[in-house]
Amino acid sequence: MTESTGPANESLQLNSADRSVLRVFFDNPEKPRLYQHALAAAAGLRPASAYFTLTRLRDNGWLASGTDNGEVAPAQGGRMLPPRTWWRLTPDGARLARKALNR
Numbered sequence: 001m002t003e004s005t006g007p008a009n010e011s012l013q014l015n016s017a018d019r020s021v022l023r024v025f026f027d028n029p030e031k032p033r034l035y036q037h038a039l040a041a042a043a044g045l046r047p048a049s050a051y052f053t054l055t056r057l058r059d060n061g062w063l064a065s066g067t068d069n070g071e072v073a074p075a076q077g078g079r080m081l082p083p084r085t086w087w088r089l090t091p092d093g094a095r096l097a098r099k100a101l102n103r
Contacts, residue, residue, distance in 0.1 A: 008061030008092035014100055017045055017053040022062075022097040025089050033066075033086040054087055062093030 014022075020043040027042070028034060034042075040050030057063040067083045089097060 006061060008090060008096050010096060012060045012062070012096075017043070017049060018057060019101065020044060021050065021053050021057065022089075022101060025094075025097070026101065033088045036085045036087065039087060057093070058087070061090060062096060063087050064090050 012018075021039060024034065024039055024042040036050060036054065037047065039054065040047045043050060043053075045053065054063060054065070058065055065085055065087045067085050069083055
């Protein structure tokens with residue numbers, strides 16, 4: 001797992017992509033970890049833009065990320081799927097996001 005390097009940067013200026021990504025976490029409280037592709041689609045971002053946004057939020061302590069091991073996909077004839085990157089809010093990130101998004 002890749003954790004942030006310390007406490008969340010409270011002075012981070014959020015842009016519209018940051019806010020879109022953070023809203024996705026609050027719109028899906030039953031899913032504490034979300035996968036990058038699903039996050040990009042739900043936030044209305046292109047995958048490359050989402051990756052930049054996610055890593056920026058992680059590097060500022062708002063998110064943590066990790067990689068699942070590959071898994072077998074029965075619908076794909078038992079083929080192994082590649083590892084996927086997941087993302088989650090850190091406790092500090094959740095607190096700051098709630099404040100920034102007025103939630």
